[in-house]
Amino acid sequence: MFGLRIESRLVAIAIHSIIVVAFGFGAHQYLKEQREHKITNLSQELNGVVNTMARVSPDGILPELVAEYHQGVMMDNTDPDYLRISNMFQDILSSNGLEDCEMSVIVIDPEGQNMAKLISSESIYSSGEEFRDLNVDFESGTEDGNAQLIKITPSIWKLVAYRHITDFSGKKIGVLRLESANVKAYFSAFGPWWAILIPLLVYLVLAIIFTPRILNNLRTVKRTTGDSDFQEELQKKNTELKMLSLVAKKSENLMLITDEHGQILWVNETYETKNNYTAEELNQFVGKFLKDVSKNEHIQTIIKNVVDFRKALTYESSSTDQDGKRFYAMTTVTPIMDDTDKVSKLLFVDTDVTKVKRAQEENEIFKEFVNKSRYPRILLSKTGEVIFSNSAAEAVLCNWKGMNGKIKDDVMVMLEGIYTSGITEHLIMETALGRLNLNIHPDKQREEVFVIGESISTLSLPPADPEDRKKAG
Missing domain, CATH: 3.30.450 (Beta-Lactamase)
Structure with a gap:
């Protein structure tokens, strides 16, 4: 029973381990798909918004601001034109749910190759501030309508979309840059820790509570089923034994059972009537082994052959009953196997063939008489x-x-x-x-x-x- 409990617990642990691994793998795949889906959607939104912003130029304000910048006119965020175009860009961001994105218009001085933010939604920048931390080849690395992932620091990753700004003649006068909020969390191995940890903790709590109950119920069912099967098998065996006992008791054939060495264990009633001995009386007064009882001088060889070859064997013998009358028997020796497939007992069944033998003898006498x-x-x-x-x-x-x-x-x-x-x-x-x-x-x-x-x-x-x-x- 103790071994059964250990086995049940090991099976339960294995099942829970498989479920946890499957759950973790499934959660990882799900979060990965969600992350990729969200990144793709955000990239599409950024590209769409930056294209919209690039097309917005009421009354040519943006080209004028760029032209004034190139003429050396410095402006601040109190300028009406600056406020007008800046507010318009902010409205576009708000209407698309991108308030947390940073928007900036970057211009490049054709002579000095200096980059500066002409307009910015980030308060730490002011108009005209130089981009000294960026390469002067910045413009050549931009591509319209293609959001790029930029790793600003190990913990800050952002999506950036670009769009060139042109004047009325189609000449490029700057770059509109739209930068998302930090998307580093989208690229972590499993996403937010709570997305996996909370369901996993719930499962573990339920497993701890219900697993012992389930195991107890299974053991009860198994024990009940086992008892039922055992009782059914026992009843079947008892029925078979009763039938065999009845057959052995009522059979006219002499039956005798020995162990594999020939020691007499049991005889049926017909044997007792025919020979006037029970098995106990044979052991007490005649001998414990069949070699002491049988008049067949080869009986030990017969027993050895049946045990060694594990096959039934038949032989004829003659003897006298308690009245001194001779009778003939055809004896069949059948090996009985144990659970290990070894011979444990031998069943001897004597069939009375006296009438057949006498008929044969009479027939031979008649033939001899006729022939003479x-x-x-x-x-x-x-x-x-x-x-x-x-x-x-x-x-x-x-x-x-x-x-x-x-x-x-x-x-x-x-x-x-x-x-x-x-x-x-x-x-x-x-x-x-x-x-x-x-x-x-x-x-x-x-x-x-x-x-x-x-x-x-x-x-x-x-x-x-x-x-x-x-x-x-």
Whole structure:
């Protein structure tokens, strides 16, 4: 049970680990997609707004301000024209939700190649302030409608969009620059920490609360299911044992069980009745092992072969019962395997074949008697096939058989007539053994014809009819 609990906990830890990893990976992918989507949208917004600003030049104010700057006129943020164009740019930013973006109009002195902010939304700059921290090739690095990511410091990353400003003749007179707020957070590994940490903490709390309950319920279900399966299997086994016990008890066959070494463990009631011994009495008065009980001198070899080869074996034996009568048995030895597939027990089943043996003996005696007879004994099938004949029968069969070794047609007609009538017929026949009287007995039940020949001199019979001689061939 302790091992089962450890196993359940390890499985639970593994499942939670997989869920956490999957959750983290999924959250990372989701935040990455959201970040890229937001950056793309912001870039498009910046490009769109800067293009709008570049087209706004009411009454040519912006070109005039640039021209005045080139003439050396310095202005401040109190100038009406400056305020008018600056406010217009701020309105455009506000209407697009970009109030946190910095907007500036940058001009370059054609002679001194100095860059300066003519108009700026950032308070730290004033109009006309020089861009000493920027390269003088700034204008050549700008591209209309293409927002760029600029890393100002390790912790400050911004998107910057540019648009060239032209005068009425189409000449470039400056650059409109739109700078976003810090977008460094969008490029962090997982985005805002709370986006992952809070759901993860909620999951861990729920896992800590409910995992023990789930494991207990699973153990209860498993234990209940296991008990139910065990009871069902036990009931099935008991039913099988009852059936086997009933079969063994009522069987007419002698049954005996030993261990793999031949020690007697159990005998059925038929064995007890036949031999007048129980298993306990055999162990006490005769012997504990089958070799002490069996009269088969090869019993140990039989046991060894069954155990070694793990296959059933059958042998015949004879013995005497408690009344001294001899009986014959056909014994089948069957190996019984344990859970490790090793032979643990042997089942001996004796089938009484005494009647069969005696019938065989009687048949042999009859055959011997018939073979020793001086007169013909012939057993034929109704189709004329010779089933059995003794040596004296050749005197008759040599007259009845043709060149092909089969009964002649005219003899078959005679035999079929006798068989059909079902009445025994007598036939006088001259043979090498002398004049014989053939008694032909039809047996419809066995579909056979039995011919018994006798010497005519021992019988008081009338002379043979010429017609009979003709029939006999």
